[in-house]
Structures are given as C-alpha cells and as structure tokens.
Amino acid sequence: MACGRRCMDGYGMLGLGVVATVAAAVLAGCGPRTAVGVKIRVENAWARPAVTETARHEGGGAQPGGASAIYLTLVNEGQEDDRLITAWTDVARRAEVHATKTEDGVTTMYHLPELVVPARGRVELRPGGVHLMLAGVTRNLNVGDRFQVALRFEKAGTLTVDVEVR
C-alpha cells in the first residue's frame, strides 16, 4: 500500500493535462490502481478455519462441503464511491459477498451481488453480518494458516490481500 500512497501523492503534484500520460505510467507501476482518485485499502483480513473433507453418507454420493468466511475492513480513501464486484482465491471454488440475517432466531444468508464502498468511507465485514463467503474450500484451513484473496473493484482494480486463519 505504501507504493499506492506515494504514487497518488505524486500524481497530485503533477497536476492535470499535459502530464496525464506520465501520471498514467506512474500509476501503472503501482499495480492495481487504475482510476484516478480511487484508493481502496484493506485492513485486518482474517478467516475462519474449515475442513474440506467430502463426506459420504449411506445411499448418498460424495457431496461438496467445507466453507469459511473472510472478514476484513475496506477503506476508501478516494473521492468516489467504488464497488467490490468479485473475489477469488486458490483455497475455495467460490468466494462471494454474503450477508447473514437472523429472524425469529433463524439465520439465513443471502448473496450481495456487489458491495459499495462509499467515498471517504469504510465498510466492515464482520462475524454475523456481511462477509466474504468461501464455498467449496479446497484445502483445510487451520488456525495460523495464511492465504491470499483477490478482490476486484469497479474502479480501483484488483487488490491481492493476505488473509490469516484465526
């Protein structure tokens, strides 16, 4: 993230117009940031442990199982709203933004097709609320393990985030 800050500050000093191409080149060197004025920072990314084992039950075939959730905080330091559109990771076949709700003591989850991170705002994904659900976990996630998840934002592009299993 240090690279991002330095480059964005650099762009601010360069100003507009003639030097736009230079700025674009500087930004390109920074990796994920593709749009001017958009900067997403990720804090405190962690996930629940999971087991992958595919169970067999009498009369039933192998059934995929194994799920986890990633929790993190998205901080938008830019001047424009951004959206988390998609996410993927090596450790699960699918990563989706889900929200948990509890009604009459029964919990259900529903898929959020996108998650808005407002300009100069932050969105916290935390237990019992909005989370990044991992379904079809492909390897055991034990406490202390680390893995990476890629988050693709509409404007900020793709960020790769380190996640710790807790």
Added chain:
Amino acid sequence: MLLFFGYTSCPDVCPTTLASWKQVHAALGGDGSKARFLFVTVDPERDTPARLKRYLAIFSPDFVGLTGTQQALAATYRAYGVVREKVTRSGSGVGYLVNHTARTYLIDPAGFLRLSYGFGTLPKDIAEDIRRLLLEGQR
C-alpha cells in the same frame, strides 16, 4: 451443558458461535471441565461423525458433535423448536447452505432447559450463567 444446532459447512454463524464457546470455556477456567459443549448437526447428509469430530477439534477437543438417524434428529429438532431448511443454489457446484435456528441452549445438571441465547450473546454472560448453575448443583 450448552447445546447448539449447526453444520460444518456453515461459513459464518456456526464458527462464530463455536469461537464464542471457546471463550466461554476459557472464562470458566477450572470449571470448564464440568461443562459440556454439544453441537448437533442440521446437515446429517454431509456431517459424518468423523467430519464433526475433525471440525470441532479445530475449536476445542472438548466440544462434542452429535448426529443420528433422521428420525432421532427430527425428534430432537422438534423438541427444541429448531427450524432447518436446505438452500440449494443451482449450478454453484459447491453444495448447499442450511438456514437454521442459531440459538444456544443452556441445560442444567438435572437435565432441565434453563435458558437459551440468541446469536451474538457475550461469552462472559454465558460463562456467568454456567457458573451459577454449577453453584446451584453444589447446594
């Protein structure tokens, strides 16, 4: 005794509850060994005894997983007013989710249901209740 109905492919609520139980267990200190922590599956198709054991061991070796015949489980769900509903997402290839009751039940040493807790109840509050029940049992 604490009782919860959940499943091992549950991404959010079940592991959060089990992590909270771990804190309850720790808060009980020496009394922790007198309390029992039972996790009854709402997904017997996938949760074999071996899988339950492996999953719960991630949180604590003292947590016990329970499954049973369909009939036995149905009677247990009914007795606790537990609702479970399988949600299949077509073409997801990653199995299904189960909507389920997410309360934790506190049962006293004589076998009576004394309290139930909504999801998100503070571990220290649950530990305090267990301590009171253990004291009651000594009188």
